Amino acid sequence: MSLEQLPLLQQLMLVLAAVVLFTSFALLEQARLVAAIHAFAWQGVLVAMVTAIVAASGGLAHLFFSAALTLALKALLIPWMLHRLVRRLELDRHREPLRRPALVVMGALALVIFSYWLVLPLVQQELLFTRNIVAVSLAVVLIGLLMMVIRTQAVAQVLGFMSMENGLFLAAVSATGGMPLVVELGVAFDVLVAMILFGVFFFQISESIDSLDVDRMTRLTERAEDDS
């Protein structure tokens, strides 16, 4: 089944999935926290749209609910909470450019190729019309992981974690037509609770080390910081 035989709606789904991958890169490279939060919100919107299209063209009614939940949670509520946190921690003008952006992007592209190679046997099974997206969602997960590794700023790390969750959700939707509603609700509330806990932790960290740069937590000495 090649691209020409897919109906227009499913072609649109592939385009949106490709844009989800692009927002992952945008999130990875973004130096300003507020812009990164916006990129994350857009990713949530796109994931919700992909889910809605899968629901519409696969006739899976319960996925509409998942799409609405994703839109409300990942595209609106969590970005809003993060935004508020960033403003209260006075980080809205904070800039933290990557040290080697080109290298990081090449690494992320290598992750995309790796995840494609990983899901190739699955793709050859011809299971569902969404099977091509599995590689994209795995790549989103891995790029989120990469973001958590290379970023030293706590809020950016949380964004990486949340985009990993986006990738997992997309993988569930595209590989199996969505998880059961109970599981989905549970995951959604887990994410929400995690977000609230992260918020508390941000304040704890910034109070105790006066910064959200988690690399500083590895220093055990009490001597005064010379840099700021």
Added chain:
Amino acid sequence: MSQAGWGLAVAQALLYVALAPLLAGWIRKVKASLQNRRGPSVLQPYRDLRKLFAKEARMAHTASLVFRAAPYVVFIATWLAAAAIPLVTTKLPTAAMADVIVIVGLLALARFFLALAGMDVGTAFGGMGASREMFVSALAEPAMLMAVFTLAMTAHSTNLASVVDYQLLGDNILRPSYMFALAGLVLVAVAETGRIPVDNPATHLELTMIHEAMILEYSGRHLAIMEWAAQLKLLLYGVLLANVFFPWGIAEGTDPAALGMGLAVVVGKLAVLGAALAVSETVLAKMRLFRAPDFLNLALLLTLLGLLSHVILEVGA
């Protein structure tokens, strides 16, 4: 077919040369009106060229043969590259040589001589401009090639005429790879033709200039030919974007009605593209030279994503 076909091919090549200053004038006109100025007439670039051709060409004492020959080499290489790209119709004998890699190579030849000419006289500005041009193009060329490969993989051919034909044949298919390739190629085109976020075409004698710095020592007909070649390059990228990604309306035969239609459509597409460029140049500010790698890295990322999304999303197992 053959004799009439070659006649048409020559006519199309001449049309490129004739239209190039018009596009530059149109962009200047739109930009002026966006800045609440009346601006010069769209025919002003033709008048500038005529004026420069009438003037005496002065040469620096240190100039060598390269300096003298460079304008002609640059112009002819750019013209050859342009002539290979289908403008009005795809059914031309020149379609056989419309290979994208040849076009990239011809543009590289033109750029090589432009940089040589910049360094030849030995002024500080010329050398600086040449090194900057090479710096930008070394980053832009991989992105350009990746975009080209994305198209080639979809159409199973590196020939531009067959790429266009392939897209006209198929039904309207949304391709994520084309979207990324288009976005990446737009960024490459902006960088390669020296438009605003990378270079400012309107400045003269400024420390950050790239293209102007290289042709600073030229005068008279040499300068006219260099400017014309730059306008031709702008038109070339415009036609490349307009006809490869939005080929609808291009003539598929060689009868006069289809050709007239094709010409009208391509002029319309270029007018829209030029206006879009003018708007983007009005709202964007020129970036520092050392931000240019970020800009072109984005182009490379987009085109690589295009290539990958073609492989991952579009190839049915």
